[in-house]
Amino acid sequence: MLLVHGFPESWYSWRHQLPVLAAAGYRAAAIDVRGYGRSSRPGDVAAYRMLDLVADNVAVVRALGEESAVIVGHDWGATIAADSALLEPEVFRAVGLLSVPYAPHGGPRPSEVFARMGGDEEFYVSRFQRPGRAEAEIEPDVRGWLAGFYAAMSADTMPAPDAPDPHFAGRDGALRDRFPAGRLPAWLSEHDLDVYAGEFERTGLTGALNRYRNMDRDWEDLAALDGAPLTQPSVFIGGRSDASTMWLADAIDAYPTTLPGLTGCHLLDDCGHWIQQERPAEVNRILTDWLASLPA
Template sequence: MSRHVAETAHRLIPSPGGRIHLVEQGTGPLVLLVHGFPESWYSWRHQLPVLAAAGYRAVAIDVRGYGRSSKPTATDAYRMLDLVEDNVAVVHALGEESAVVIGHDWGATIAANSALLRPEVFRAVGLLSVPYTPRGGPRPSELFARMGGDEEFYVSYFQEPGRAEAEMEPDVRGWLAGFYAALSADTMPAPGAPDPHFVGRKGGTLRDRFPVGRQPAWLSDEELDVYAGEFERTGMTGALARYRNMDRDWEDLADFDGAPITQPSLFIGGGLDASTTWLADAIKAYPVTLPGLVDSHLLDDCGHWIQQERAAEVNRLLTDWLAALPV
């Protein structure tokens, strides 16, 4: 049953890496929302009031390195183990013992590892856009280096400190607009066009392949201004540090090689999102890797920014799943 809910409230709470900025709305069981790259708590603006109205305490964080959260200078301060402990710190600082955790993009991977490593804190997990893929296989840097042939995969491109920043930071707003457009259903490049996830090995940039002058329907100028303002203030290094810890994560999580997540789970992906096509085998493996899976949905004609592109549909799927969880 919906109810009147208070406006959103901003808070800064202590965490192992300094402080985490969060935005909360509503009262009830805690639902922690974790964004991806390159976003902020603001990517959950359509979910906060709906979850609050449905009877939940909805809390969206700025992940370490983003927005108003702390930005440690050391690259290895952004390893997955530390981000999981940030999530645990948020739950406990809010006076709670447990929470449902829901993530999008990198936030989905952070949410999955939070549930895997701290099951006593995270009683259920929702994954948007990026499927759960257990730790395993070759070292990530080796895997991504093999992709693309004569071109370089974006994850490899992001590895070298300063390199991607040099592309992004001179025009943060323009770069973000192009990146969002490249991965949105209504503005992404046509089939057969050069893939915006790759760059030429001889000095190319991601932006070379972004759509020009096309803004997705889900993103207004005012909303783009919010995103741009955050990164113009903070720079991009904290956000990119997540990519620069993938080999460390592979080493840190060796004891969890192939481990399933057993709590109740949900997956929602976009039918046009490269994340769901590249990782189609991970979705097929869910009976083994997510034995607690309650529902899995691929939304037709939807790109990567799923909770913004298809807010009403995602909200319905989230609230239906949450309502069915054991208390």
């Protein structure tokens, strides 16, 4: 199994899954995605395009002496996992998607879509586009920014539904202006926060943010996949309190067409975005049951 994390995390986000998967008899590897942690951090923004990340995943499988693997991803990792399976179906024979639903390629240019969101406010994905801009907000206080970002998307600490949405910021404000302050979510200990913050303090955020800066490039690179269903055996796990599952509810409804190999769609009550950390026991049970059901 290859486990692929999202933003802003690392291999460490799979710490609750690795021992359980190993105990169940599976060989599992959780990587630092290109740009994160102990992985390489090329200087060229284009080096973070999806084609390169998929090639990285194939190379990891080969380096471990395997011909194929089950791939499971969370957040950006879910998109990377889906595209890995679309582009390399002989290597990635089954796909687990956490938090971010599968939606086929196609439609308008992504930067144009995100620029239209929010009216007078700016969506976080748009704020991440210009190199250096988000870094200037985050890097002076990496630990504090991460704590707020994690809390903003966790079920037990996220802002109330009638509070300003932390996914957006005023044109003259900062994203962190809307983050909860003073309390960590239950899943995140001070030690866990130290692990995440320590890596980003060492590496900076540019490598991680460069994933967002390649969405239009991916849209062009992968145009041949427009509308393509993901046919391998698959499973989806989302949190009902996660904006990703709420905004992309139509994508979930379309799964009979877009994920014809889907064997389970699980939406967990009172769960936010950091699903394998917020609800590790349930995620582990779902994943191990799903793995046991796959063809040998």
